[in-house]
Amino acid sequence: MLHAVCFDADDTLWHHERFFRLTHDHFSDLLSDYAGRDHLEERLLAAERRNVGRYGFGIKGFVLSMIETALEVTGNRVPGAVIGEIVAAGREMLGHPIELLPHAEAALAQLKGRYPLLVITKGDLIDQERKIAQSGLGEVFDGVEIVSTKTPEVYAEIFRRRAIRADAAMMVGNSLKSDVLPVLALGGWGVHVPHDLTWALEHDTAPEHAPRFRLIDDLGQLPALLDRIEAAG
Template sequence: MPNSLTTIAFDADDTLWQNEQFFRLTQARFAELLRNYTEEDHLMDRLLEAEHRNLGHYGFGIKGFVLSMIETALEVTDHKVSGEVIAELLAAGQDMLRHPIHLLPHVEETVGTLAENYRIVLITKGDLLDQERKLAQSGLGDRFDAVEIVSHKTRATYDQVFAADPLGPSGAMMVGNSLKSDVIPALEAGAWAVYVPHDLTWELEHAPKPAGSARFREIPDLGHLPALIDQIST
Protein backbone atom coordinates (compact mmCIF):
# COMPACT_ATOMS: atom_id res chain seq x y z
CA MET A 1 0.00 0.00 0.00
CA PRO A 2 1.49 3.39 -0.90
CA ASN A 3 2.54 5.41 2.14
CA SER A 4 1.10 8.67 0.80
CA LEU A 5 -2.52 7.53 0.50
CA THR A 6 -4.32 4.96 2.64
CA THR A 7 -8.04 5.86 2.63
CA ILE A 8 -10.35 6.46 -0.34
CA ALA A 9 -13.75 7.90 0.54
CA PHE A 10 -16.72 8.10 -1.82
CA ASP A 11 -19.87 10.14 -1.91
CA ALA A 12 -22.95 8.05 -2.78
CA ASP A 13 -25.74 9.90 -4.63
CA ASP A 14 -24.76 10.82 -8.21
CA THR A 15 -21.21 9.57 -7.57
CA LEU A 16 -21.85 5.85 -7.19
CA TRP A 17 -25.47 5.68 -8.35
CA GLN A 18 -28.09 7.81 -10.05
CA ASN A 19 -30.14 10.04 -7.78
CA GLU A 20 -30.88 13.54 -9.02
CA GLN A 21 -32.59 12.30 -12.19
CA PHE A 22 -35.43 10.89 -10.07
CA PHE A 23 -35.86 14.24 -8.34
CA ARG A 24 -36.04 15.93 -11.75
CA LEU A 25 -38.72 13.51 -12.95
CA THR A 26 -40.77 14.21 -9.83
CA GLN A 27 -40.30 17.94 -10.29
CA ALA A 28 -41.69 17.64 -13.81
CA ARG A 29 -44.74 15.86 -12.41
CA PHE A 30 -45.03 18.58 -9.76
CA ALA A 31 -45.04 21.28 -12.45
CA GLU A 32 -47.73 19.40 -14.39
CA LEU A 33 -49.95 19.16 -11.32
CA LEU A 34 -49.62 22.90 -10.62
CA ARG A 35 -49.73 24.12 -14.23
CA ASN A 36 -53.06 25.92 -13.73
CA TYR A 37 -51.66 28.03 -10.90
CA THR A 38 -48.19 29.21 -11.96
CA GLU A 39 -45.47 28.99 -14.59
CA GLU A 40 -42.95 26.16 -14.25
CA ASP A 41 -39.89 28.40 -13.87
CA HIS A 42 -41.54 30.36 -11.05
CA LEU A 43 -42.65 27.13 -9.38
CA MET A 44 -39.14 25.65 -9.50
CA ASP A 45 -37.67 28.85 -8.05
CA ARG A 46 -40.16 28.72 -5.17
CA LEU A 47 -39.45 25.03 -4.61
CA LEU A 48 -35.70 25.62 -4.45
CA GLU A 49 -36.26 28.43 -1.93
CA ALA A 50 -38.38 26.10 0.19
CA GLU A 51 -35.78 23.32 0.04
CA HIS A 52 -33.04 25.73 1.07
CA ARG A 53 -34.87 27.13 4.09
CA ASN A 54 -36.07 23.68 5.15
CA LEU A 55 -32.66 21.98 5.20
CA GLY A 56 -32.28 22.83 8.87
CA HIS A 57 -35.64 21.23 9.65
CA TYR A 58 -35.75 18.17 7.41
CA GLY A 59 -32.17 17.66 6.27
CA PHE A 60 -31.29 16.22 2.85
CA GLY A 61 -33.28 13.55 1.08
CA ILE A 62 -36.61 12.55 -0.40
CA LYS A 63 -38.77 13.16 2.66
CA GLY A 64 -37.64 16.77 2.98
CA PHE A 65 -38.09 17.22 -0.76
CA VAL A 66 -41.70 16.00 -0.63
CA LEU A 67 -42.53 18.24 2.34
CA SER A 68 -40.99 21.19 0.47
CA MET A 69 -43.15 20.40 -2.59
CA ILE A 70 -46.28 20.36 -0.44
CA GLU A 71 -45.30 23.63 1.23
CA THR A 72 -44.62 25.22 -2.16
CA ALA A 73 -47.95 23.96 -3.54
CA LEU A 74 -49.76 25.59 -0.63
CA GLU A 75 -47.88 28.85 -1.14
CA VAL A 76 -48.38 29.25 -4.89
CA THR A 77 -52.09 28.32 -4.73
CA ASP A 78 -52.86 30.45 -1.66
CA HIS A 79 -53.80 27.20 0.13
CA LYS A 80 -56.29 26.26 -2.59
CA VAL A 81 -54.41 23.16 -3.77
CA SER A 82 -56.62 20.08 -3.70
CA GLY A 83 -56.23 17.07 -1.49
CA GLU A 84 -55.86 14.97 -4.65
CA VAL A 85 -52.73 16.90 -5.65
CA ILE A 86 -51.24 16.53 -2.17
CA ALA A 87 -51.96 12.80 -2.34
CA GLU A 88 -50.20 12.58 -5.70
CA LEU A 89 -47.13 14.33 -4.30
CA LEU A 90 -47.01 11.92 -1.39
CA ALA A 91 -47.34 8.98 -3.79
CA ALA A 92 -44.54 10.38 -5.94
CA GLY A 93 -42.29 10.52 -2.89
CA GLN A 94 -43.13 6.93 -2.00
CA ASP A 95 -42.29 5.89 -5.56
CA MET A 96 -38.90 7.58 -5.23
CA LEU A 97 -38.22 5.68 -2.01
CA ARG A 98 -38.93 2.41 -3.81
CA HIS A 99 -36.93 3.16 -6.95
CA PRO A 100 -34.24 0.58 -7.79
CA ILE A 101 -30.58 1.56 -7.71
CA HIS A 102 -28.71 2.18 -10.98
CA LEU A 103 -24.94 2.25 -10.58
CA LEU A 104 -23.03 4.80 -12.63
CA PRO A 105 -20.41 3.63 -15.18
CA HIS A 106 -17.21 1.98 -13.85
CA VAL A 107 -18.37 2.10 -10.22
CA GLU A 108 -18.38 -1.59 -9.39
CA GLU A 109 -15.00 -2.41 -10.89
CA THR A 110 -13.31 0.74 -9.57
CA VAL A 111 -14.48 0.33 -5.99
CA GLY A 112 -13.63 -3.37 -6.11
CA THR A 113 -10.13 -2.75 -7.43
CA LEU A 114 -9.33 -0.04 -4.90
CA ALA A 115 -10.71 -2.10 -2.02
CA GLU A 116 -7.84 -4.54 -2.54
CA ASN A 117 -5.24 -2.00 -1.42
CA TYR A 118 -6.97 0.84 0.40
CA ARG A 119 -9.34 1.49 3.25
CA ILE A 120 -12.63 2.31 1.52
CA VAL A 121 -15.18 4.60 3.21
CA LEU A 122 -18.63 5.81 2.20
CA ILE A 123 -19.49 9.34 3.33
CA THR A 124 -23.00 10.36 2.35
CA LYS A 125 -25.67 12.67 3.65
CA GLY A 126 -29.42 12.23 3.61
CA ASP A 127 -32.14 10.21 5.26
CA LEU A 128 -30.65 7.33 7.25
CA LEU A 129 -33.16 4.65 6.22
CA ASP A 130 -33.14 5.64 2.55
CA GLN A 131 -29.35 5.73 2.32
CA GLU A 132 -29.11 2.36 4.04
CA ARG A 133 -31.67 0.97 1.57
CA LYS A 134 -29.73 2.26 -1.43
CA LEU A 135 -26.44 0.92 -0.14
CA ALA A 136 -27.96 -2.51 0.47
CA GLN A 137 -29.47 -2.61 -3.03
CA SER A 138 -26.28 -1.38 -4.68
CA GLY A 139 -24.40 -4.58 -3.95
CA LEU A 140 -21.41 -2.52 -2.79
CA GLY A 141 -21.95 -2.78 0.95
CA ASP A 142 -19.23 -5.36 1.63
CA ARG A 143 -16.65 -3.21 -0.20
CA PHE A 144 -16.68 -0.50 2.47
CA ASP A 145 -14.63 -0.61 5.64
CA ALA A 146 -16.79 2.14 7.13
CA VAL A 147 -20.05 3.90 6.27
CA GLU A 148 -20.83 7.40 7.52
CA ILE A 149 -24.33 8.81 6.93
CA VAL A 150 -24.23 12.44 8.07
CA SER A 151 -26.51 15.47 8.17
CA HIS A 152 -23.98 17.81 6.57
CA LYS A 153 -20.50 17.58 5.11
CA THR A 154 -18.19 20.16 6.62
CA ARG A 155 -14.49 20.33 7.42
CA ALA A 156 -15.32 18.96 10.87
CA THR A 157 -17.02 15.95 9.22
CA TYR A 158 -13.88 15.05 7.31
CA ASP A 159 -11.63 15.76 10.29
CA GLN A 160 -13.64 13.26 12.32
CA VAL A 161 -13.99 10.56 9.65
CA PHE A 162 -10.38 10.73 8.49
CA ALA A 163 -9.06 10.68 12.05
CA ALA A 164 -9.27 6.87 11.75
CA ASP A 165 -6.64 6.95 9.00
CA PRO A 166 -3.07 6.34 10.24
CA LEU A 167 -2.00 9.52 8.46
CA GLY A 168 -5.12 11.54 9.30
CA PRO A 169 -6.67 13.64 6.51
CA SER A 170 -3.33 13.90 4.70
CA GLY A 171 -3.54 10.18 3.87
CA ALA A 172 -7.15 10.35 2.68
CA MET A 173 -8.95 11.19 -0.55
CA MET A 174 -12.61 12.22 -0.98
CA VAL A 175 -14.30 11.48 -4.31
CA GLY A 176 -17.63 13.00 -5.28
CA ASN A 177 -19.80 15.06 -7.59
CA SER A 178 -20.41 18.02 -5.28
CA LEU A 179 -17.88 20.82 -5.12
CA LYS A 180 -19.68 22.27 -2.12
CA SER A 181 -19.94 19.11 -0.02
CA ASP A 182 -17.34 16.64 -1.30
CA VAL A 183 -14.46 18.78 -2.52
CA ILE A 184 -14.09 22.08 -0.69
CA PRO A 185 -14.51 20.89 2.93
CA ALA A 186 -12.30 17.85 2.30
CA LEU A 187 -9.54 20.12 1.00
CA GLU A 188 -9.99 22.38 4.02
CA ALA A 189 -9.40 19.32 6.23
CA GLY A 190 -6.13 18.62 4.40
CA ALA A 191 -7.28 15.63 2.33
CA TRP A 192 -7.11 15.05 -1.40
CA ALA A 193 -10.37 15.78 -3.24
CA VAL A 194 -11.44 14.42 -6.63
CA TYR A 195 -14.35 16.04 -8.44
CA VAL A 196 -16.40 13.75 -10.70
CA PRO A 197 -19.00 15.99 -12.41
CA HIS A 198 -22.55 14.79 -12.90
CA ASP A 199 -24.85 16.43 -15.43
CA LEU A 200 -27.72 16.78 -12.94
CA THR A 201 -26.04 17.98 -9.75
CA TRP A 202 -28.55 19.76 -7.48
CA GLU A 203 -28.32 23.57 -7.56
CA LEU A 204 -27.67 23.78 -3.81
CA GLU A 205 -24.50 21.70 -4.28
CA HIS A 206 -22.91 24.11 -6.77
CA ALA A 207 -19.77 26.04 -5.84
CA PRO A 208 -16.74 27.48 -7.66
CA LYS A 209 -13.86 25.12 -8.33
CA PRO A 210 -11.01 25.60 -5.85
CA ALA A 211 -8.30 27.60 -7.58
CA GLY A 212 -4.68 26.74 -6.98
CA SER A 213 -5.18 23.77 -4.69
CA ALA A 214 -2.41 21.20 -5.13
CA ARG A 215 -4.65 18.42 -3.77
CA PHE A 216 -7.62 19.02 -6.11
CA ARG A 217 -8.19 16.85 -9.17
CA GLU A 218 -11.04 16.42 -11.68
CA ILE A 219 -11.86 13.31 -13.71
CA PRO A 220 -14.72 12.61 -16.14
CA ASP A 221 -15.82 9.35 -14.51
CA LEU A 222 -14.74 6.83 -11.89
CA GLY A 223 -13.01 4.70 -14.49
CA HIS A 224 -10.14 7.22 -14.38
CA LEU A 225 -9.71 7.05 -10.61
CA PRO A 226 -7.28 4.11 -10.23
CA ALA A 227 -4.79 5.63 -12.67
CA LEU A 228 -5.05 8.99 -10.93
CA ILE A 229 -4.37 7.37 -7.56
CA ASP A 230 -1.38 5.52 -9.00
CA GLN A 231 -0.04 8.82 -10.32
CA ILE A 232 -0.48 10.56 -6.98
CA SER A 233 1.08 7.70 -5.04
CA THR A 234 4.26 7.45 -7.10
Protein backbone atom coordinates in the same frame (compact mmCIF):
# COMPACT_ATOMS: atom_id res chain seq x y z
CA MET B 1 0.58 7.02 1.20
CA LEU B 2 -3.13 7.56 1.39
CA HIS B 3 -4.78 6.27 4.55
CA ALA B 4 -8.23 5.96 2.94
CA VAL B 5 -10.19 6.71 -0.22
CA CYS B 6 -13.71 7.91 0.57
CA PHE B 7 -16.68 8.11 -1.76
CA ASP B 8 -19.88 10.04 -1.88
CA ALA B 9 -22.83 7.82 -2.86
CA ASP B 10 -25.69 9.64 -4.65
CA ASP B 11 -24.72 10.66 -8.20
CA THR B 12 -21.18 9.46 -7.55
CA LEU B 13 -21.73 5.71 -7.30
CA TRP B 14 -25.32 5.53 -8.58
CA HIS B 15 -27.97 7.69 -10.21
CA HIS B 16 -30.02 9.79 -7.83
CA GLU B 17 -30.87 13.29 -9.04
CA ARG B 18 -32.62 11.98 -12.15
CA PHE B 19 -35.46 10.72 -9.94
CA PHE B 20 -35.78 14.16 -8.36
CA ARG B 21 -35.96 15.73 -11.83
CA LEU B 22 -38.74 13.36 -12.88
CA THR B 23 -40.66 14.28 -9.73
CA HIS B 24 -40.04 17.98 -10.42
CA ASP B 25 -41.71 17.51 -13.80
CA HIS B 26 -44.69 15.72 -12.25
CA PHE B 27 -44.97 18.46 -9.60
CA SER B 28 -45.02 21.13 -12.30
CA ASP B 29 -47.76 19.30 -14.17
CA LEU B 30 -49.86 18.96 -11.00
CA LEU B 31 -49.72 22.69 -10.35
CA SER B 32 -49.75 23.96 -13.93
CA ASP B 33 -53.11 25.68 -13.36
CA TYR B 34 -51.58 27.84 -10.61
CA ALA B 35 -48.04 28.72 -11.74
CA GLY B 36 -45.63 28.33 -14.64
CA ARG B 37 -42.85 25.76 -14.53
CA ASP B 38 -40.01 28.26 -14.07
CA HIS B 39 -41.81 30.06 -11.26
CA LEU B 40 -42.54 26.76 -9.51
CA GLU B 41 -38.91 25.71 -9.80
CA GLU B 42 -37.80 28.99 -8.22
CA ARG B 43 -40.29 28.69 -5.37
CA LEU B 44 -39.46 25.04 -4.74
CA LEU B 45 -35.72 25.69 -4.68
CA ALA B 46 -36.28 28.58 -2.25
CA ALA B 47 -38.31 26.26 -0.01
CA GLU B 48 -35.60 23.59 -0.13
CA ARG B 49 -32.98 26.19 0.74
CA ARG B 50 -35.05 27.34 3.74
CA ASN B 51 -35.87 23.86 4.93
CA VAL B 52 -32.66 21.91 4.51
CA GLY B 53 -31.51 22.98 7.97
CA ARG B 54 -34.78 21.70 9.47
CA TYR B 55 -35.50 18.57 7.47
CA GLY B 56 -32.03 17.62 6.30
CA PHE B 57 -31.11 16.29 2.88
CA GLY B 58 -33.15 13.63 1.16
CA ILE B 59 -36.50 12.67 -0.24
CA LYS B 60 -38.62 13.29 2.85
CA GLY B 61 -37.47 16.89 3.12
CA PHE B 62 -38.03 17.30 -0.61
CA VAL B 63 -41.64 16.09 -0.30
CA LEU B 64 -42.31 18.49 2.57
CA SER B 65 -40.85 21.35 0.52
CA MET B 66 -43.10 20.42 -2.42
CA ILE B 67 -46.15 20.48 -0.15
CA GLU B 68 -45.12 23.83 1.30
CA THR B 69 -44.61 25.25 -2.20
CA ALA B 70 -47.99 23.91 -3.35
CA LEU B 71 -49.66 25.67 -0.43
CA GLU B 72 -47.84 28.92 -1.21
CA VAL B 73 -48.62 29.10 -4.92
CA THR B 74 -52.29 28.18 -4.44
CA GLY B 75 -52.90 30.50 -1.50
CA ASN B 76 -53.51 27.46 0.75
CA ARG B 77 -56.18 26.17 -1.63
CA VAL B 78 -54.26 23.24 -3.08
CA PRO B 79 -56.65 20.29 -3.63
CA GLY B 80 -56.23 17.31 -1.34
CA ALA B 81 -55.81 15.10 -4.39
CA VAL B 82 -52.71 17.08 -5.37
CA ILE B 83 -51.21 16.63 -1.91
CA GLY B 84 -51.96 12.93 -2.25
CA GLU B 85 -50.12 12.83 -5.60
CA ILE B 86 -47.09 14.58 -4.08
CA VAL B 87 -46.94 12.10 -1.20
CA ALA B 88 -47.31 9.19 -3.64
CA ALA B 89 -44.46 10.59 -5.76
CA GLY B 90 -42.23 10.71 -2.69
CA ARG B 91 -43.13 7.14 -1.80
CA GLU B 92 -42.23 6.05 -5.32
CA MET B 93 -38.87 7.81 -5.08
CA LEU B 94 -38.11 5.97 -1.85
CA GLY B 95 -38.53 2.69 -3.69
CA HIS B 96 -36.71 3.44 -6.92
CA PRO B 97 -34.20 0.79 -8.05
CA ILE B 98 -30.49 1.44 -7.83
CA GLU B 99 -28.67 1.99 -11.12
CA LEU B 100 -24.91 2.18 -10.78
CA LEU B 101 -23.03 4.85 -12.69
CA PRO B 102 -20.63 3.70 -15.41
CA HIS B 103 -17.27 2.37 -14.15
CA ALA B 104 -18.26 2.55 -10.46
CA GLU B 105 -18.22 -1.17 -9.79
CA ALA B 106 -15.06 -1.84 -11.82
CA ALA B 107 -13.13 1.03 -10.21
CA LEU B 108 -14.03 -0.11 -6.71
CA ALA B 109 -12.99 -3.67 -7.55
CA GLN B 110 -9.59 -2.38 -8.65
CA LEU B 111 -9.11 -0.38 -5.46
CA LYS B 112 -10.40 -2.97 -2.99
CA GLY B 113 -7.50 -4.16 -0.85
CA ARG B 114 -5.25 -1.40 -2.15
CA TYR B 115 -6.72 1.20 0.22
CA PRO B 116 -9.34 1.25 2.96
CA LEU B 117 -12.51 2.35 1.18
CA LEU B 118 -15.28 4.33 2.89
CA VAL B 119 -18.67 5.70 1.91
CA ILE B 120 -19.43 9.12 3.39
CA THR B 121 -22.92 10.14 2.35
CA LYS B 122 -25.58 12.45 3.67
CA GLY B 123 -29.33 12.12 3.69
CA ASP B 124 -32.07 10.08 5.31
CA LEU B 125 -30.60 7.18 7.29
CA ILE B 126 -33.12 4.53 6.26
CA ASP B 127 -33.08 5.51 2.58
CA GLN B 128 -29.29 5.64 2.38
CA GLU B 129 -28.97 2.26 4.10
CA ARG B 130 -31.46 0.82 1.61
CA LYS B 131 -29.55 2.14 -1.37
CA ILE B 132 -26.20 0.88 -0.13
CA ALA B 133 -27.68 -2.57 0.50
CA GLN B 134 -29.40 -2.73 -2.89
CA SER B 135 -26.40 -1.40 -4.79
CA GLY B 136 -24.47 -4.62 -4.29
CA LEU B 137 -21.43 -2.55 -3.29
CA GLY B 138 -21.79 -2.81 0.47
CA GLU B 139 -19.20 -5.57 0.85
CA VAL B 140 -16.61 -3.53 -1.03
CA PHE B 141 -16.42 -0.86 1.63
CA ASP B 142 -14.57 -0.99 4.92
CA GLY B 143 -16.97 1.48 6.49
CA VAL B 144 -20.08 3.55 5.88
CA GLU B 145 -20.81 6.96 7.37
CA ILE B 146 -24.28 8.49 6.92
CA VAL B 147 -24.32 12.09 8.10
CA SER B 148 -26.79 14.97 8.13
CA THR B 149 -24.38 17.42 6.53
CA LYS B 150 -20.82 17.52 5.23
CA THR B 151 -18.55 20.17 6.71
CA PRO B 152 -14.83 20.17 7.53
CA GLU B 153 -15.77 19.52 11.16
CA VAL B 154 -17.89 16.48 10.25
CA TYR B 155 -15.13 15.01 8.10
CA ALA B 156 -12.52 15.72 10.78
CA GLU B 157 -14.57 13.81 13.35
CA ILE B 158 -14.97 10.83 11.01
CA PHE B 159 -11.25 10.76 10.29
CA ARG B 160 -10.37 11.12 13.98
CA ARG B 161 -12.71 8.31 14.99
CA ARG B 162 -11.32 6.02 12.31
CA ALA B 163 -7.66 6.94 12.97
CA ILE B 164 -7.24 8.42 9.48
CA ARG B 165 -4.95 11.38 9.04
CA ALA B 166 -6.95 14.10 7.29
CA ASP B 167 -3.99 15.03 5.09
CA ALA B 168 -3.76 11.39 3.97
CA ALA B 169 -7.44 11.07 3.08
CA MET B 170 -9.08 11.41 -0.32
CA MET B 171 -12.75 12.24 -0.89
CA VAL B 172 -14.30 11.48 -4.29
CA GLY B 173 -17.67 12.92 -5.25
CA ASN B 174 -19.87 14.90 -7.60
CA SER B 175 -20.42 17.84 -5.24
CA LEU B 176 -17.76 20.51 -4.97
CA LYS B 177 -19.55 22.00 -1.98
CA SER B 178 -20.03 18.84 0.07
CA ASP B 179 -17.42 16.36 -1.15
CA VAL B 180 -14.41 18.30 -2.37
CA LEU B 181 -14.02 21.64 -0.61
CA PRO B 182 -14.43 20.44 3.02
CA VAL B 183 -11.71 17.79 2.68
CA LEU B 184 -9.37 20.17 0.86
CA ALA B 185 -9.85 22.54 3.81
CA LEU B 186 -8.47 19.79 6.07
CA GLY B 187 -5.40 19.30 3.89
CA GLY B 188 -6.68 16.16 2.20
CA TRP B 189 -7.31 15.29 -1.44
CA GLY B 190 -10.56 16.27 -3.16
CA VAL B 191 -11.50 14.56 -6.43
CA HIS B 192 -14.43 16.00 -8.35
CA VAL B 193 -16.42 13.65 -10.61
CA PRO B 194 -19.01 15.95 -12.23
CA HIS B 195 -22.55 14.73 -12.80
CA ASP B 196 -24.81 16.44 -15.31
CA LEU B 197 -27.72 16.63 -12.85
CA THR B 198 -26.03 17.84 -9.66
CA TRP B 199 -28.56 19.64 -7.41
CA ALA B 200 -28.35 23.44 -7.49
CA LEU B 201 -27.62 23.67 -3.75
CA GLU B 202 -24.48 21.57 -4.24
CA HIS B 203 -22.85 23.89 -6.78
CA ASP B 204 -19.71 25.83 -5.93
CA THR B 205 -16.60 27.21 -7.61
CA ALA B 206 -13.91 24.70 -8.53
CA PRO B 207 -10.69 25.35 -6.56
CA GLU B 208 -8.57 24.94 -9.68
CA HIS B 209 -5.35 26.14 -8.07
CA ALA B 210 -5.57 24.00 -4.94
CA PRO B 211 -2.61 21.58 -5.10
CA ARG B 212 -4.67 18.58 -3.96
CA PHE B 213 -7.71 19.18 -6.13
CA ARG B 214 -8.25 16.82 -9.03
CA LEU B 215 -10.95 16.58 -11.71
CA ILE B 216 -11.83 13.34 -13.50
CA ASP B 217 -14.54 12.59 -16.05
CA ASP B 218 -15.72 9.36 -14.42
CA LEU B 219 -14.69 6.79 -11.82
CA GLY B 220 -12.95 4.75 -14.48
CA GLN B 221 -10.14 7.31 -14.35
CA LEU B 222 -9.66 7.06 -10.58
CA PRO B 223 -7.22 4.10 -10.39
CA ALA B 224 -4.83 5.76 -12.85
CA LEU B 225 -5.09 9.04 -10.92
CA LEU B 226 -4.10 7.24 -7.75
CA ASP B 227 -1.16 5.65 -9.57
CA ARG B 228 0.06 9.11 -10.57
CA ILE B 229 -0.33 10.49 -7.05
CA GLU B 230 1.63 7.58 -5.58
CA ALA B 231 4.35 7.87 -8.23
CA ALA B 232 4.76 11.56 -7.43
CA GLY B 233 5.38 10.61 -3.82
